[in-house]
Amino acid sequence: MIDWYPLFNSLRIAAISCVLVFFTGIFFAYYAARLPRVVKGVLDVILTLPMVLPPTVCGYFLLLVFGVKRPVGAFLLHYGIKFVMTWYGGILAAAVVAFPLMYRTARGAFESFDENLAWSGQTLGLSDTYIFWRIRMPACRQGILAGTVLAFARALGEYGATSMLIGYTPGRTATISTTVYQLWRTNEERGAFFWVMVNLAISTVVLLTVNMLETRQKKAVEK
């Protein structure tokens, strides 16, 4: 009997962190474009760093902040929140690593947006919220969709920061990627291969879905 826990855990970690990253990524992408150039440059470096740093280094920094003996970690523990060695710590690790993908793709999409559309909306009396959700987001749809998918895929495949922060406990913190490594290390080659195939299947399905969505939306626009 196969233990499906890694699949379930990986999916919920990826899904929740993807939702988090979707909103935070869009938020920062939108506001970063409006900042003065110097501030924007500095912020851009900080927000993109997790993408270029080795994930283990990200994990190290996360432990530095959220370790139970660190001030922030100890403070959270006081309220019963513990990111180290828990499944939801995986959300934090995956979100940090996936964030830059969402942020950068969304920012690219926002930067190519024709600002005249927003301005004409304003002069017509449309609220800024309406303009954002009904005009800017649909116009940037493809970039944002691509960013979301990339972030989801990255979160699903996260290994380095996750293993640093939450380790590998079967039935508690095990994800697909940590399971693959663990099984390989303990010479359970068939088990490792099985989970590799599972991961491959999910990724393929995700990418296919996106391609289908895009063609459908293109057709809808043309109609």
Add this chain to the structure above:
Amino acid sequence: MSLFVDIQKQLGSFTLHVRFTAENGVTCLLGASGCGKSMTLKCIAGIEKPDRGRIELDGRVLFDSEKHIDLRPQQRRVGYLFQNYALFPNMTVRQNILCGLCREKDHAVKERRASEMIALMQLEGLENHKPHQLSGGQQQRVALARILVSDPQLLLLDEPFSALDGHLRDALKIELRDLLARFGREVLMVTHDRTEAYNMSSSIAVMDEGRLLTVKPTKALFADPGSVRAAILTGCKNVVRARRVDEHTVEIPDWGVRMETRQEVKEGLCAVGLRAHYFSPSAQQNRFPVVFAEEMEEPFELILQFRYLNQKKDSPPVWWRLPKDKRPASFPEELGIAPANILLLYE
């Protein structure tokens, strides 16, 4: 109905400083690209914020840096037609027009007024089309419909014809002129095209490098541009350095001639403008010997370039423009120009 604008804005090394009042009718901001015309419109609409100044529309203060008044674009009730029309690509024609009715809360009224506007702008049958399925002229009509239905107190048009093909342009000019006449409110239009400005506007404000040179009724501006920049922008082909001799005489050193003027020459004259159409072999005044230089043919007109006998070598030839059927058998030995057609230019 009146618009008062007095604003300053620094953009790097470029300074925008304009001050003008526009009354009822269509006022045109005429200037070369990059002179700050569009920036002025954006400041009036509230899209850009001037560093200093005041904008007032029908007694309503839209912006006042001293009193810290800066109404949001949504509150200004200023319609803005963008160069590319800025139709929302994800919405149909009808949905685009409904966006102009977002201040109206009653759903039934909204739908009714949208339908009325669609009929008025002859957009029936296109309601469910997306903007990219429309021709340039149709897009312009939808954009105008969307603005007019929002009932703005002032209409800003940014190069309204630049996105259209030449043959469409003339037809749409007439259409838009009539529409604006019916709209009956203040219109401020930006263009770099003098013909467009002449066709559409009742008065023209000439802009150059962020400054507003002059505001005049359209015909008066073309009859007497007053400055070198305005003369060039209104299409005067011959603008040449000149100095005052007496009240009705100017000397043009580059051409080696003195010319008589009807208008009184004031101190500070720096140049004169002679429109290419006004030279004539039969004119008896300001008549001087000339030498033929170059010829250029246009579809219906002819440009003949000539030099005065004592004209300086490095100064460009003089333009004479005439209908093809008036072409002289041989190039005249002397050309004259009426004193009334010599434009006196200061600064």
